[in-house]
Amino acid sequence: MQIKIAKSTRYVVIVSLFVIVIAELVQLNLGETVAIYWHLGHGFSERCCGVDITVPLMYFGGKEDNESLSLITTPGYLRSRVLHSPHAMIRIAKNSTDLDEEHIRLSTDRVIRMWGHSGYRLRGTRTIQVAGSPLTCSELYLERLGAVGPGDQVLCIGRGRYAYFSGSPGLRDEFYSIVRTAKVTPQ
Numbered sequence: 001m002q003i004k005i006a007k008s009t010r011y012v013v014i015v016s017l018f019v020i021v022i023a024e025l026v027q028l029n030l031g032e033t034v035a036i037y038w039h040l041g042h043g044f045s046e047r048c049c050g051v052d053i054t055v056p057l058m059y060f061g062g063k064e065d066n067e068s069l070s071l072i073t074t075p076g077y078l079r080s081r082v083l084h085s086p087h088a089m090i091r092i093a094k095n096s097t098d099l100d101e102e103h104i105r106l107s108t109d110r111v112i113r114m115w116g117h118s119g120y121r122l123r124g125t126r127t128i129q130v131a132g133s134p135l136t137c138s139e140l141y142l143e144r145l146g147a148v149g150p151g152d153q154v155l156c157i158g159r160g161r162y163a164y165f166s167g168s169p170g171l172r173d174e175f176y177s178i179v180r181t182a183k184v185t186p187q
Contacts, residue, residue, distance in 0.1 A: 031074035031087075035060040046071075049094035049161065051131045051182040056174075059090075068093035071178070073171070088167030090175055092130070092182065098159045108138050111155050115140045120153060131182040133158045141169065 005013075038060035045054050046062055048069035055061070061071040069092050075085035099107070112122055120140035127136050135156035142151040152172050154165040156179070165175040 086168035088171040
């Protein structure tokens, strides 16, 4: 038995299947697709709140206002839920007022207590340089963050700005390398 299909019908079926396959691939890799699309429009750096920062290829984001900048990397649905691929959100912001050492210490202690109530454990602290300013970082770790596995929170506070990371532990070092690339820009 042979079924005869007109040439135009075959063409429509093939094109329709192709469009469906492409749409499914885009949906499965939506985070990566959004990041690439963002870079086509913005390039590989973003300027905000007195800093110019390099944005890696798999991150997207931008200015939320003139005082803060967020960068996000998120895998598509399949890679996120099934393969537990890493995800992250980075925020760099200008403090509304310059903080002295005592306010930095008090703010850090409050955040550590707050996250501690949610199950996070303090992993450690370190000091880094971001755009010429020293920031004191507190690293917290959660064994299980919902369906995505373990989670990290890092809060780095300094006199004039702060940096924040939330995401997979495997991307914590990448957070440090990204924020260390920040350069001071004229306001």
